[in-house]
Each structure stands twice: as C-alpha cells, then as structure tokens.
Amino acid sequence: MGRGLAEQSMVFVQVIVGGLLLGAIYALFSSGLTLIWGMMNFINFAHGEFVMLGMYAALLVVLYVGGGPVAFGAAAALALFGLGVVIYLALIRHVVRGPMLSQILSTFGLALLLRYTAFFVFSANFVSLPQTSLSGTLDLGGIFLPVAQLVAGVTAIVLTIALHVLLTHTTIGSRLLAVAEDRGAAMLMGIRPDRMQALAWGLSAGAAGIAGALLATAYPWSPTVGETFGLIAFVTVALGGFGSVLGSLYAGLIIGLIQAISAYWLGAIYKDIVVYGLFVGLLWLRPQGLMGKA
Amino acid sequence: MTCGVARRRICGGVRMLLEAHNVAKAFGSFWAVAGADLAVEEGEIVGLIGPNGAGKSTFFNCLAGDTLPTSGRILFDGIDVTRATPEAHARAGIGRTFQVPTTFEDMSVLDNVMVGAFLRHPHRGDAREHALRIVELTGLRPDQPGRSLGTPGRKRLGIARVLATEPRLLLLDEALAGLTPGELREAIALVRRIQETGVTIVIVEHIMEVIMTLTRRVLVFNQGKVIAGGTPEQVVKDEAVIEAYLGRGARSHSRESGNP
Amino acid sequence: MKYLFFPPTGVCCLAAALLLFPMVFSDAFYRDIGVAFLLAAISASAWNIVGGYAGQVSVGHSMFFGLGAYAPLFCYTQWGWPPLAGIPVGIVLSVALAVVIGLPTFRLSGHYFSMATIAVAELIRIFFGTWALVGGAVGLQGPAVARGWWDLTFRGDLAYYYIFLAVLGLLLFVTFEIGRRRFGFYLRAIKASERAARSLGVPVRLTKLKALALSATFTSAAGSLYAVKTGFIDPDSGFGILVSVQMLIVAALGGAGTLFGPLIGALILIPLQTAANTWFGGSGSGLTFILYGGIIVLIARFEPGGLHDLWRRAAPHLWGRAHAA
Numbered sequence: 001m002g003r004g005l006a007e008q009s010m011v012f013v014q015v016i017v018g019g020l021l022l023g024a025i026y027a028l029f030s031s032g033l034t035l036i037w038g039m040m041n042f043i044n045f046a047h048g049e050f051v052m053l054g055m056y057a058a059l060l061v062v063l064y065v066g067g068g069p070v071a072f073g074a075a076a077a078l079a080l081f082g083l084g085v086v087i088y089l090a091l092i093r094h095v096v097r098g099p100m101l102s103q104i105l106s107t108f109g110l111a112l113l114l115r116y117t118a119f120f121v122f123s124a125n126f127v128s129l130p131q132t133s134l135s136g137t138l139d140l141g142g143i144f145l146p147v148a149q150l151v152a153g154v155t156a157i158v159l160t161i162a163l164h165v166l167l168t169h170t171t172i173g174s175r176l177l178a179v180a181e182d183r184g185a186a187m188l189m190g191i192r193p194d195r196m197q198a199l200a201w202g203l204s205a206g207a208a209g210i211a212g213a214l215l216a217t218a219y220p221w222s223p224t225v226g227e228t229f230g231l232i233a234f235v236t237v238a239l240g241g242f243g244s245v246l247g248s249l250y251a252g253l254i255i256g257l258i259q260a261i262s263a264y265w266l267g268a269i270y271k272d273i274v275v276y277g278l279f280v281g282l283l284w285l286r287p288q289g290l291m292g293k294a
Numbered sequence: 295m296t297c298g299v300a301r302r303r304i305c306g307g308v309r310m311l312l313e314a315h316n317v318a319k320a321f322g323s324f325w326a327v328a329g330a331d332l333a334v335e336e337g338e339i340v341g342l343i344g345p346n347g348a349g350k351s352t353f354f355n356c357l358a359g360d361t362l363p364t365s366g367r368i369l370f371d372g373i374d375v376t377r378a379t380p381e382a383h384a385r386a387g388i389g390r391t392f393q394v395p396t397t398f399e400d401m402s403v404l405d406n407v408m409v410g411a412f413l414r415h416p417h418r419g420d421a422r423e424h425a426l427r428i429v430e431l432t433g434l435r436p437d438q439p440g441r442s443l444g445t446p447g448r449k450r451l452g453i454a455r456v457l458a459t460e461p462r463l464l465l466l467d468e469a470l471a472g473l474t475p476g477e478l479r480e481a482i483a484l485v486r487r488i489q490e491t492g493v494t495i496v497i498v499e500h501i502m503e504v505i506m507t508l509t510r511r512v513l514v515f516n517q518g519k520v521i522a523g524g525t526p527e528q529v530v531k532d533e534a535v536i537e538a539y540l541g542r543g544a545r546s547h548s549r550e551s552g553n554p
Numbered sequence: 555m556k557y558l559f560f561p562p563t564g565v566c567c568l569a570a571a572l573l574l575f576p577m578v579f580s581d582a583f584y585r586d587i588g589v590a591f592l593l594a595a596i597s598a599s600a601w602n603i604v605g606g607y608a609g610q611v612s613v614g615h616s617m618f619f620g621l622g623a624y625a626p627l628f629c630y631t632q633w634g635w636p637p638l639a640g641i642p643v644g645i646v647l648s649v650a651l652a653v654v655i656g657l658p659t660f661r662l663s664g665h666y667f668s669m670a671t672i673a674v675a676e677l678i679r680i681f682f683g684t685w686a687l688v689g690g691a692v693g694l695q696g697p698a699v700a701r702g703w704w705d706l707t708f709r710g711d712l713a714y715y716y717i718f719l720a721v722l723g724l725l726l727f728v729t730f731e732i733g734r735r736r737f738g739f740y741l742r743a744i745k746a747s748e749r750a751a752r753s754l755g756v757p758v759r760l761t762k763l764k765a766l767a768l769s770a771t772f773t774s775a776a777g778s779l780y781a782v783k784t785g786f787i788d789p790d791s792g793f794g795i796l797v798s799v800q801m802l803i804v805a806a807l808g809g810a811g812t813l814f815g816p817l818i819g820a821l822i823l824i825p826l827q828t829a830a831n832t833w834f835g836g837s838g839s840g841l842t843f844i845l846y847g848g849i850i851v852l853i854a855r856f857e858p859g860g861l862h863d864l865w866r867r868a869a870p871h872l873w874g875r876a877h878a879a
Contacts (some may be wrong), residue, residue: 045667100664102858104611109850116843202769234669269684277676284658384755396750409743412736413755
C-alpha cells in the first residue's frame, strides 16, 4: 500500500507541475489580451487565433527553413507582431470609436476568418512539431517531465515578467500606459496614441505568437485550439483582472493548475467545463478579478 | 411643470431644495472634492465656478448621482440621495445635462426628447404630445435626425431631453460653452424661461457673461472646496477667488474670459 | 414608420409573396429553402431584439436555440410527451438562463456580456456532449411516426412552412409593437448612450434583462421548431458556434436594429449558403465560415448598419440618376 500511495502522489505532483507549466503559457498569451483591454477597453475575440497561428508559424519554420526553437520562436513572435500591427491599422482603429456592435463583430469575424482559413490551408488534422532539440523526458526524482514542457513553461514565465517590466519600468512602457490612462493628455505630451496602440497590438499578438510556438514544442494542435485558447484567455484575464499583466501571471498559473487537477479527478472532458464554469462564476461574484479594474 | 410630492425642508425659515453636507470624493489618495457644502433654495439659479481641476465637475457628478461620494451627504427636498443611482435621481426630479452632448444619434430630435418624456408619461401618445411641446419651447425641429445637429443644437437637445423628465432641479454642465454670441444670448434666454416655469437650476460654467447675467448667487470652487460664495459682483472682487484663478500676486481686478 | 425597410404597401406585397411562395414553388427543393429561410429569419429577428435594438451583442445565442431544441425532444424521449408540450419548457429554461447571464453582466460594460455568452454556450455544448441523460454526443430524436397532429411530425415541408411563417409573423409584430412603445425607445436609448439613458430615468439593467428574456423566448421557439422539423438534435446542431454565427450575421447583414433587416439578411444568405454548399461541398471545407468571417469583418469595418444603411445612403443617388435619365 505504501508504494501505491507514493506512486500516486508522484503522479499527482506530476499533474500539478504539468498544470503549472501549461498555466505559465496561458499567462503569457493572456497578458497580451489584458494589455489591449487595459490600453483601449477592447476585447479581442481573435486572440486565441493569434496563438494558433503562432503554432503553425513554428511548424512552417521547422518544416521549410529547418530552424531550432530559438529560430521558430522568434519567427512566430515577429510574424504575429506584424500581423497585430496590420490588424490594428487596417481594422481596429476604425472600429474602436464606433458602436459596440462593430467593435465586437470586428474581432469575432476576424476569428472566424483566421480559424477557417487555417482549416482550409492546414486541414482539420492534429499536427505536432517533428523532433526538435527539446525532445525527450527528464526524470526528476520520480517525476517525469517532457523537456519541452519544462522549457516552454519556464520561458513563458520569464517572458511574461519581461512584458510586465517593459510596461512598468521602461520609457516605452510608460508611454503605452500614458495613452491607456488619458489619450488626450498623452497627445499633449508629444506621444502619438495611434503609434502606441499599434505597438500594443503588435506586442499583444507577438506574445500570443511566442506562446503558440512554445505550446507547439510540447503539445499537438489543430485549427480548433484557437477557440479554446481564446476562452481560456478570457477566463485568465477575468481572474487576474482586466489590465494587469502580473494578474494574468498569477491567474494563468491558477487556471493551468485547476485544469490539470480537474482532468485528473474528473476526467479529461471536464477540464474545460470547470474552467468555463469558473469564468461564469467570476462574472457573478467578482468581475474585477484578483488585481484589476472592472 | 410639477411632479411628485413636495416635502419641504425648512432651514432657517427658507426652503432648501438641494443640500450638500461635507461631500468628499477621493480617487485613490487624491481628494478631488475635500469637503464641499451647498444649499440651494427652490427657484434659484446658482452658479458653480472655479479653475480647471478645482473639483467642481466631480462635485457636480456627485450631485447628479454619476459619482459615488466617498463621504458626506446630499439631500434633495429632505430625502437622502447620496447613494442613489442616476435613474433614481431622474425619478426624484433631478435632471442633468452633459458637458459633451450625448445625443441619441440614430433617433430624431422628437424621439430623443420622447425618451425623456416617457419617464412621466408611459403611454406613447402622451409622451409624444409632451415632447412636442418641449421641442417647440426650445426652438428645435422635431423631425431633424439627431446626428445632423451641430454642437449648439445638440446642447439644446440635451436640455430639451432632460426638461421632458419634468425635473424640479436642473443641473447644467457647461451647457453654454462653444456658442457664438448670438447663440449664447438665445441660450441664456432659454435658461431664464426654464427658471420662470419654477425649475431650480445649478449651473457649472466658465463663461462670465452667463454667470453675471443669469445667476443671483455664485459658489467658487478651488482644490475641492468652496472658497467663496455670494452674488456674482461680490465674488468677482473676492481676493481669494482672484488668487485661485490667477495665482498669488495677481491682486488686480481681472475677469476671466472665454472658454477653457 | 421610420424603422421599416419598406413602406406599408411593400410590407403587404412581402406578406403576400411569403404566403404564396410554397404554392407557386411546390418542388421539395424550393420548399426546403423556404423553410430554412423562415427559420433563419426567426432566429435572426429574435437575436435582433437584444443584439440589434438594445445593442447588447450576444455571440453565443445558440444556448437558447439549443435549449429550445432539446426540450421538446427530451420530453418526448423521457416521458412520451408530444414535442409541442416541450416547447414551453424550453422557453422557461431559456428565460431562466437569460436572467442568470444578464444579472451579473448587465451591470458591467458590454464586452463582459459578449464574453459571457460565448463562454456559456461553449460550456453547455461540451456539457451536453458528456451528459448521458440528454443523449451525450449522439443527441436525441423525435417521433418517427406521428401519433397525432400534436407530434408535429409531418411529411413534406408545407405544414412546417406555414407554422414557421406564423411564428415569424408573430415575432415581427411583437418587435414592431415594441419599437413604437416606451420599451423600444428605451432599448434604442441604451444602445446609443447608456449614460444618457440613465440620466433620463431609464432603468437600464432591467430593460436589458427584459430584452434578453424576450429574445431568449423567441430564439428558444426557433430551436424548438428546428428540432421538431428535423426530428433530431445533438450538441453541435443545437449549441454550436455556427448556429450563433448564423443568427448574428443574418441580422447584421440586413441591418441590426431594424425591423426587416434580419429578413433581408436571410433572403440573401440562405440561398447563398445553399449555393455554397452545392459548389464547395458542404461547410466541412470551412469555406462557408471563411465567407461569413469576411462578411462580418466588412460589415463591422465599413457598414455596421448593414444593407439597410447602405441602401439608405445609396438610394438617393440611384433615384437621382433614374430621374435624370
């Protein structure tokens, strides 16, 4: 009986660690979503699709250019950064001051467009990255962790903190926050709100893109994952507080944990139900989340 | 225009329609309003002036129910409305206009005013009649689309709309800014007409002409407090007021002019 | 009559056309499209009450549709009830859900409501897929053979067509009446500026809740009609995102917030969808969705008022040219 319990607790610890590592990646892409909310009071319904595209970008780089994790990570980040800026310039800045209907329809329609274009181009099959330098599993005292998961999770935490530092301790960060705070005043100070918001969209999409590349190293995917990740991003941002990157970090880890434990105790099909249920509960009880403004 | 039951509040022999006692509002650690008092008689027109950032807009929003005061009490006809919602304010008989006009763009002038009229006239026919009368009173054209109005028209529509709710107290938030001299004179005449029907008015303004001609009593705000009060003539000569607007050392007799 | 797409004579012509359509086009293929058109028009018009008039954009309206679809079939498979009796059950459930969602989200900004709708719809879809009581991933079926007229199991589409038409007529009438009364004015005021509406005494939260409840009622009815006609429902056809998207795009394309906008949208999209399915081989290839996504983005970017507004702007120029010529 003793050995059974030890094994069980090993498995449980593995589940927890796995959940935290995945949660770290949730934190990374959710911080992009929360950044846009904080900047412009705007919800991007296509954010999950940015993550999904990051995953496919990584795949394309590996298949056709043959790069390692750093290469495809950077490629995903840059590609999505560019896409974010383009989307802002072509679409978002025109709808952001319009009626609510066009604001919500704009990114919702974009989500459909991106998702089903991916379906068309890549088919509905699940794919995963071929062997990379991150393959293999580590044995840490009885806990078995895929190297990719570990590296992805740790990288995600580092990048999320880096984003937070960028926003709070650099000049460019304070400019972004100035525009978020008071557009008019920022203009009087010589800051160009349009440029800052385009930058924010680039950062937001870039964060999602890198998160996607990190996910791609450790988990298989298909075009549908965008929808799930989008909803997870909503929950994470709602829990952590709209506008708070640090809040996204804590919330992401918590969500990853909750998901993993739900899957372990209730079964894999229930992991999403628990998370979405948590979201509805949050809206009822504490819409401002852990650390943000409602 | 009458509405509701009047439970008059007697204060020193004079009826006070609106009272504010030590109202304060903090945003984080910054006290936008730091203990402001106000007493308005029924039928008065009271002006609220002060330099930008003095807290008068925040105070105004507290009176209107848009902002929740951190402390203090606001009484309307003896009833505590400190924490009442904007909707409850309207129902009680307190109306307000917005500094930046919030016209219902996709609706005609008449429909805009009808939204206000429906408060006291739930049936479409009555509401329409009432709204038409108000539209005529304010000199607007009922069928004009809301979005086709220029700023003066929008401000006027804002006033018409809130008038349709039959307020006993009307809070005007810089309702006369941005008008040409001719439009300004018309607007002042309109406000006077409104007062003559028995509506009490509190008006936040920067334009001295409005303050001097319309109001009988003025309160001056600075740094979250009321620093002076009296007739317009008295207030303009008050040293504390001059200092508030022009800083220390400007003891000369100067009038603030123009729009912010 | 400012919010009608057509003048009164136009409405009469439209009504006559709809009434006579299945008589003139008696081939099953056309009747099928007619029924699909009516169903889409009903769903979109129901969505329109809360999404178009009140401006509260629900992107998960399938939750009401699905509940309305499951209820009659569940009542039939569980207790042998006629599906007709299950329709009110669906409505009650949908209204309850509407209140549960609306109460917390309507005191926050509009985005919260939209996010909640998409999350709840997904939640219910996944949940129903795992719940054996409602058939899990397989779903539920209705009566194969009618035991009487109350089973609403007819051969051929004719009866369904007229039932759906009656429901559409009722819904449009209700929407029209609302538009003229205080409730309708308050909805439009809320859409235009909540802050101003509040200051005029509009009970914003309560009004939004009523709009959502009303919309949920008719959306549920649409779902019930769908289930009764196809005799089958499963989590995807009830709660799937395609259902939500279709409602939304049909209304938005024609003109959200107008009486006949959803009808116009359906008139264009249903034949388009049928054609696309034939050419591109069904929505499995995802091209329908790509098209939908693109249309939605274009509407959002260039003409949020849909074809209704586009027509309003273009018509004077067209008439002008016609008169000059």
